[in-house]
Each structure stands twice: as structure tokens, then as C-alpha cells.
Amino acid sequence: MTAREELIADAFVQLADTLVAEFDVLDFLHVLVERAVELLDADAGGIMLADQRGGLEVMAASSHEVHLVELFELQNEEGPCLEAFRSGLAVTRPDPAAMRVSWPAFTERLEEAGFASAQAVPMRLRDEVVGALNVFRVTPGALSDSDMKLARALADIATISLLQERSMRARDRLAEQLQGALNSRVLIEQAKGVLAERGGLEVGQAFRALRDHARRSGTPLAEVASAVVHGRLRLGR
Template identity: 55%
Template sequence: MDERLLLRTFVELADNLVADFDLIDFLRLLTDRCVGMLGVTAAGVLLADPQGDLRVMAASDERVRLLELFQLQNDEGPCLECFRTGVPVTVPDLAMHTDRWPRFAAEARHSGYTAVQAFPMRLRDEVVGALNLFRTDVGDFDGVDTQIAQALADVATISLLQQRSADRSDVLNEQLQAALTSRVLIEQAKGKLAERHGLDMEQAFTALRSYARSHNRRLADLAQAFVDGTESLTDLGTDPQTTSVRPSRHPHPA
């Protein structure tokens, strides 16, 4: 494990009291760092919206995002159980839990995932979501990595709750509602970019994110501009930050 990257990650997750806090980018950082440091294949984050319904707010790739959506649509799976009980769920081999979550286990294995861990994003009695890790191989999860994953979930939760108390009590709900709207815009922009440049959805997201960061733009604002047509996708495709993304052989339609 890269200890310097781990320390930097904790600092980045804790340093969120800024005026232009971007919830989606914050949670995507969490999922990306989990994949980069913890020996897992993919990661996702589910957060409860102001009505208490879980939403997929971040995923390290498109495949796991779709699996998280499947879990919500079918109302079963380890990540939902983790959120509802407030305790971690560890599944070293999904094949051993087909009775517990029959539809989720089948879909996860069909998607290539054979082991799952889910960690509650909670502070004392308040659970706001779940951090979910997926592997493509069976076997026990590393004990140290498990402790680090829960610590990352805890720090991220504290940061989210700090957002609520920074100005007024409803700020987290406003952030979540804005993030849900932004998520729709980002998906639309990804689809448009993927169709225009022959990218898959994950490559399209990487291109958008790289462009936003290199131009000091909020990802949601950039997506809005693309969807509205006030910024050209052609301009995005010619930017040095995005031309390094190789086109997919099987581009996804918008």
C-alpha cells in the first residue's frame, strides 16, 4: 500500500469546507482511491436522498454503477442490508449466498463480481449511506484493508455531515438534491460524448472529469453546458486532457 497516497486521501476527504464543494467529485474520489489502494476491482457509494431513498451517487466504473442500480431496483443485496442495519457486511463468496440475495447474487456474478464488502457511512446513530467494494475473485478480505475502508467511509461521512452543519441544517439535503440533478446531467453529457467520439461510458466520464479539472470547472457545470449546447463537444475532444482516451471498439449510444 502507498502510505503517502493513503495519507493524502484522508486529507482530501477531510478538507471539504469550501464554497464550491462538489459532492459528486468528492464521492468519486472516494471510490477511485478505494480501488487504487485496497485491492478491490470496483467501488460504489449509495447515499440516502432527502426522502430517505437510496441513490447511486458514485461508482468507479459503469459496470458497478449498473449493478448498484440493479440492487436498488430489486430491493435486495449486501449494500442495502448494510445501510438498513448500520453494520458492515462481508461476503467472500457470493455463490454461498444465493438464498440470501438470489437476484443480486446472480446479477453480480453475471457481471463478473464474486465477492463484496459494504461499509455503513454512519456517525453514531445516523446512517447516510454505504460504501461498497467489489472483487472478481473469491476469498477472505484483507483485515488491514477492511479497517482502512471503514475509516475512509467514516471520514467521508464526517465530511458530509460537516457540510450540513457548516451553514444551516438543511445544507446536506440541498447538496444531495443538487447532486441528483447533476448526476442526470452528467449521464446525459457522457452519452453525448460517447456517441460523438466513439468512447465507452467510463472513458467519456474520465474525459469530462479531466477537462473540468484542467480548466478549473465544476463537473456539473461543464455537463450542463454540454447538454445545453453552449459548449462544444468537439472542443472537448480536441483538448489534450481527453485525446489520450482511446475510443471504444463498441461505442455506447447516447
């Protein structure tokens, strides 16, 4: 087995392992983004999930800039992630010209962020689409066929894992958990701002500080963020 094959196998094992007492949806989604960027010919990535009303929300991103690009995509209702979610199909374009035809405003914003290519795959099991995985490249052109297949496989195993968790805990329980994750996302953004202002950290460093503390202490990200926002915890350089 090659080193890349070992990385792929490890990623699938990690994404399939949701049978834990305190399954953290946000951390799981960030792991999915990290593995996608690591294994694909990609430079960044993000995930959108459907909320209880069927709308999409940005739930994970590999950087603050990517998070802003994803928000722009939602606000302007234009881009590959939305298209993948609505169609249930993988979405890509061969070059920037084709991207500008399909998504003119999104492509302009993407290029401002330093990227020249974007594609997305649905997080789907049969007829149920729960979200989409977006990957970005700084070089133009679509992912190779083999990388697109791997992206779909990563999204599929993540979707199966999420739905398996839901079936174990009951449908309403996971819907509540996903909504809770969305609410936690707001709290985490506030905590990142606090750390950026008071702790002298960049936005990306602020999130890593929150996540590292959560993992070391065994505390959910939302609780760490709440402690930072309310002054009960100080993190810095």
C-alpha cells in the same frame, strides 16, 4: 513510513479537506471510490447516498458497469449496500455460495459483470447513516479483516467530512446540495450519452473527459454536462 502508509495518510487528508469555497459533493464521492479501490484489495467500487426522502441513490461508481450493478441492487432491493445502509453495519460474505443464499438475484448480476465478491460498509456517524460504500472483487472471498477496517475508516472520515460541511452550511443547505447532486447525476448521464454518440467515446472515457474538463476549467461537473447536452461544449478524443 511505508509507501502504502503514505497513500493511506494522503487519502485521509484528501477526504478530510472539505473546507473549500466550492465544495463539490460529486467529485468528493468519486475521490472516495478511487481511494477505496486503490487502497483495498478491490477491483471496483460504488457509493449510494440517502436522498431527502430517505431512499438510496447511486452517486458514484468506478465504472459504468459498476453503476449498472448498483442500480440493479436498488431496483431489486437486494445486496450488500442496502443491507449495510439499513443495518448500519459492515456487510460481507465468505464465498459466492453464501452470497447466493443472501442475495441470489444480485449475485447472479454481479457475476455477469465479472465480479465474484462484494462487500459494503455504512457511511455512518453514531446513529446517523447517510449512505454506504460498496467494493467489488473479481476473485471470490471477503476482504481481509484489516482491509474491512480500512474500508470502514475511509467511509467514516468521508461521513464526518460530509456532516461537517452540513453543520457549517446548515442542515438544509447540505440536504439541498445532495439533492442537487442527485439531479446533476441525471444530467451527467445524459452528457455521457451525448459524448458516446457524437464524440466517439466509450462511456467510461466520456465521464473522464467531463471530469477532466471540469477540473481544468474550475467548472462544476453539472455545468460542464449541461454545456455538452445543450451543444455549447464539444469534447472528444
